Amino acid sequence: MYLHERNTNSDFCKLVKDNRSKFSTGVVHSFTGSIELMKEIVGMDLYIGINGCSLKTQENLSMAKEVPLDRLLIETDAPFCTIRPSFPSYKLVKTHFKSFKGKKAKLDENTLYRDRNEPCTIVQVLEVIAGIKELATEVVAKAAWENSLKLFNLSLIHICRCRRIERCRSRWSP
Numbered sequence: 001m002y003l004h005e006r007n008t009n010s011d012f013c014k015l016v017k018d019n020r021s022k023f024s025t026g027v028v029h030s031f032t033g034s035i036e037l038m039k040e041i042v043g044m045d046l047y048i049g050i051n052g053c054s055l056k057t058q059e060n061l062s063m064a065k066e067v068p069l070d071r072l073l074i075e076t077d078a079p080f081c082t083i084r085p086s087f088p089s090y091k092l093v094k095t096h097f098k099s100f101k102g103k104k105a106k107l108d109e110n111t112l113y114r115d116r117n118e119p120c121t122i123v124q125v126l127e128v129i130a131g132i133k134e135l136a137t138e139v140v141a142k143a144a145w146e147n148s149l150k151l152f153n154l155s156l157i158h159i160c161r162c163r164r165i166e167r168c169r170s171r172w173s174p
Helices: 010-022 035-043 058-066 088-092 119-133 137-151 156-172
Strands: 002-004 027-029 047-050 072-074 098-100 111-113
Touching: 010 035, 035 047, 035 058, 058 088, 058 119, 072 119, 072 137, 088 119, 119 137
Parallel strands: 002 027, 027 047, 047 072, 098 111
Antiparallel strands: none
16 A cells, blocks of 8 residues: 555554554655654555655754664655755765756757656665665665565565566567
């Protein structure tokens, strides 16, 4: 279940608690709430999704630092929620992408259009979280990957089978 909480105060947690038995797992996507709200959500055995919008303020960074690794998901929310130069999190971004702002964009695979958020920018969210938690990016990436597998009830065997099926389909499709 994907959940989105924005300025709901206690209403959100009350609704989720009242209905928690109706879904097996879920993520509160693009989370920007307080540390206390995050802890309450984690206490309901849900994941916290962090993206650029989750990293706008110093308070957001303090909250993201406290998200347990076993409850963390990273996301882009593309085409929105980029980490902007005005955000305090921006100083932790190591990977930067060139962007084209003209009306007639001549894009290539390494250029973003008008600072639009793209899936490739997920690395920036990873870098910020690793920076505030003082962990290697590999540690944070591994935790987020494992949490994604759990959230979507996937296994590496399932993923490999799906890839094998796709390779087979592409070989035999006209």
